[in-house]
Amino acid sequence: MVTKSKDLRTGRSVWEASRATPVPHRRLTRDIETEVLVVGAGITGAIVADALSHEGFEVAVVDRRGPAKGSTTASTALVQYEIDTPLHKLARRIGRRDAIRAWRRSRLAVDAIAARLGELGVRGLERRDTLYLAGNLLDADGLARERDARLAAGFACRMIRRSELRHEFGIHAAAAIMSHGDLALDPRLATCALLRGASACGARIYAPVDVSDIDAKKSRVLATCKNGRTIRAKHLVLATGYEFPNRVPQRGHRIVSTWAIATARQPRRLWPSQCMIWEAADPYLYARTTPDGRVICGGEDEDFSDETHRDALIAKKTRALERKLHRLVPGIDSRAEFAWTGSFGQSAAGLPTIGPIPGMPNCWAALGYGGNGTTYSRIAADVICGALTGRPDVDADLYGFRRARR
Numbered sequence: 038m039v040t041k042s043k044d045l046r047t048g049r050s051v052w053e054a055s056r057a058t059p060v061p062h063r064r065l066t067r068d069i070e071t072e073v074l075v076v077g078a079g080i081t082g083a084i085v086a087d088a089l090s091h092e093g094f095e096v097a098v099v100d101r102r103g104p105a106k107g108s109t110t111a112s113t114a115l116v117q118y119e120i121d122t123p124l125h126k127l128a129r130r131i132g133r134r135d136a137i138r139a140w141r142r143s144r145l146a147v148d149a150i151a152a153r154l155g156e157l158g159v160r161g162l163e164r165r166d167t168l169y170l171a172g173n174l175l176d177a178d179g180l181a182r183e184r185d186a187r188l189a190a191g192f193a194c195r196m197i198r199r200s201e202l203r204h205e206f207g208i209h210a211a212a213a214i215m216s217h218g219d220l221a222l223d224p225r226l227a228t229c230a231l232l233r234g235a236s237a238c239g240a241r242i243y244a245p246v247d248v249s250d251i252d253a254k255k256s257r258v259l260a261t262c263k264n265g266r267t268i269r270a271k272h273l274v275l276a277t278g279y280e281f282p283n284r285v286p287q288r289g290h291r292i293v294s295t296w297a298i299a300t301a302r303q304p305r306r307l308w309p310s311q312c313m314i315w316e317a318a319d320p321y322l323y324a325r326t327t328p329d330g331r332v333i334c335g336g337e338d339e340d341f342s343d344e345t346h347r348d349a350l351i352a353k354k355t356r357a358l359e360r361k362l363h364r365l366v367p368g369i370d371s372r373a374e375f376a377w378t379g380s381f382g383q384s385a386a387g388l389p390t391i392g393p394i395p396g397m398p399n400c401w402a403a404l405g406y407g408g409n410g411t412t413y414s415r416i417a418a419d420v421i422c423g424a425l426t427g428r429p430d431v432d433a434d435l436y437g438f439r440r441a442r443r
């Protein structure tokens with residue numbers, strides 16, 4: 038077994054209310070060969086496959102469920118460059134130079150995602166400002182330290198005080214940092230568009246195909262599937278999301294549970310500029326809007342991964358999110374029309390694991406963690422593409438296994 042199948046998400050996410058143009062895929066009925074095999078057809082596999090097939094690689098993508106059927110559809114899809122770990126805290130953890138590199142790289146990744154999805158004509162993309170609100174992890178003084186660190190690193194941002202938050206945004210909090218250049222999207226639409234983009238460049242997509250064994254040698258990688266078929270590849274990319282591959286070192290990573298809701302459409306009641314909202318708190322709360330005027334709100338994370346327990350809490354967590362959203366933005370109707378839950382990965386520093394897998398020649402991990410999963414998927418594509426085309430990525434060392442174990 039390569040990855041243990043999990044119940045990744047439960048409930049109906051807001052993205053499932055609309056139709057995504059289907060992604061052409063087929064069953065694997067014979068043994069095949071390819072240059073690169075991507076395991077996982079979520080947002081990560083899609084970005085990687087799109088990038089590699091555009092570089093001219095022959096790519097095959099397989100998924101045990103199907104395109105965008107894993108945690109991607111649970112994502113609330115705030116695509117942010119602001120890493121879960123504040124810049125000044127990340128600097129303490131991994132050094133100032135590397136922390137700034139990681140933040141800058143995320144900024145580039147968000148721009149690259151927006152540019153590629155724009156080229157593909159994906160509907161509903163919205164560039165957004167973000168309000169990072171004071172909470173029990175960073176009070177107003179802590180936010181001021183974070184603002185200073187960001188400004189010193191060249192990230193435009195400003196402090197917003199309580200009265201401006203209340204009068205300009207209708208938001209109740211002690212202080213906030215306003216930053217710019219994030220992205221809101223529909224993760225299912227984006228993934229399907231990227232997979233179709235890869236397909237248009239020759240990538241073949243197979244589902245349902247469950248990879249049950251990987252035999253990695255210097256000369257080739259052989260993936261055996263549950264139905265007995267084999268896929269022979271020069272390189273293999275594991276983009277299996279929170280179904281973490283069992284042969285991949287994973288110290289510092291853990292799976293927690295998270296919940297989200299989406300309200301009814303209410304375009305006239307939304308806050309000005311519809312910036313994304315993120316609390317520096319534990320448990321945290323975050324919110325964004327959708328192009329048709331809903332509010333998506335999530336958080337309430339719990340430090341356990343048991344799916345039965347997670348699912349049993351949906352009603353209770355929905356009420357908690359409704360209550361907290363109402364307290365934060367009293368002017369909106371916070372009642373949930375959609376409620377869902379999912380497993381969610383976290384890493385100690387908030388950085389992903391991307392790079393060649395120790396002990397598995399020609400195999401790559403593209404495992405993005407935390408609230409910046411989508412941003413990290415883009416970085417994974419850059420790092421892997423760079424390595425396979427002989428143009429090593431200058432930031433690859435930030436995300437490799439040596440770093441992940443720190």
Ligand SMILES: Cc1cc2nc3c(=O)[nH]c(=O)nc-3n(C[C@H](O)[C@H](O)[C@H](O)COP(=O)(O)OP(=O)(O)OC[C@H]3O[C@@H](n4cnc5c(N)ncnc54)[C@H](O)[C@@H]3O)c2cc1C
Pocket residue numbers: 039040045046076077078079080081082099100101102103105106107108109110111112113114115116117246247248249276277278279280295296297335377378379380381404405406407408409410411412
């Ligand atoms: C409620 C919630 C809110 C979130 N909000 C955000 C957010 O606002 N912003 C953000 O950036 N991220 C967010 N995330 C995280 C985001 O969802 C993940 O980063 C992202 O979905 C990971 O995508 P992926 O493609 O790596 O994983 P997935 O979408 O899970 O895709 C992995 C695929 O691999 C397949 N697979 C696994 N093992 C095998 C195998 N052995 N053989 C074949 N196929 C296999 C699975 O079937 C699956 O389809 C959120 C997550 C949750 C649960």
